[in-house]
Amino acid sequence: MFYCSIVLLCGCQGRQLYKDSRVMMGTFVEVTSPDARATGIVFLEVKRIENLLSKYQEDSEVSRLNKAGKLTVSPDTLYIIERAKEFWQATDGAFDITVAPLVELWGFTDKKYCLPRGEEIKNTLKLVGSDKIILHPENNMIEFKTLGMKIDLGAIAKGYAVDCAIKKLKKAGVKSCLINAGGQIHCLGDKLGQPWKVAIQDPCKQGFIGYLELKDKAVATSGDYEQYFIKDNKRYAHIFNPKTGYPAESNVISVTVIAPDGLTADTLATSIFVLGKEKGLELAKKFPNVEVKIIGK
């Protein structure tokens, strides 16, 4: 794994900001803070969560659970799977971490994209459905009902990891920090007395369409422009409709959610993308202090 570890000191109004980035959870995790301890605290905590939840690490709890179909897990893994099941219920199945076999079938796991046959999709759909995840919280155990089922926490893990890092920062007394984990953002406190400025990427071309000014907020964006392949002039993206087994045919290009915490922002952004604008906005209304920005097709 490539590591970029440059600490930049940015002078600003007589005070300095410490800036550093690492490749973690398959993306760049960038940390900016006037507190020199912040970068180390964030990287350590994000790494801890990545080691539990990554489907690309053979010894992670998620990989071991996917292999065995039953596992005693850490409180973090149990918690995130419980929350994912809650979102599955709240979205009427649009958010579903059991899409993992579909993600694999379509080649998004190893980037060897392919258009599966209808029959293959039909068979794979038998492994999809969060009702088939059995939780045993009394002994921290997770069990799959159907042989061959797998989970993929790609739509929720970064939000949770950033939340955990923010908790550690607060515990250490860090009052100001910006974390950007590949578009999963958290603004802790303010930036030397001013709100943090977060740019919103233009999904259609290079550049930005505007920016948000935020304090103590999490931001997540989901879109079909992040990972996709084109076959016969049709675009197939990485966010799936768990009911059809095909990439979600959404009427939106990108969804940005601003929420008090990263897990809610991350999960809602993916859910709204699958549900589309109307149903997605209805869902968002059920969550307090959440703001949604949608770029439609």
Ligand code: AMP
């Ligand atoms: P995000 O970028 O947060 O929207 O997450 C997208 C990732 O979540 C995909 O790359 C898949 O790994 C996974 N995923 C795809 N479709 C779904 C879905 N309907 N529910 C939950 N996770 C999904």
Ligand code: MG
């Ligand atoms: Mg997400």
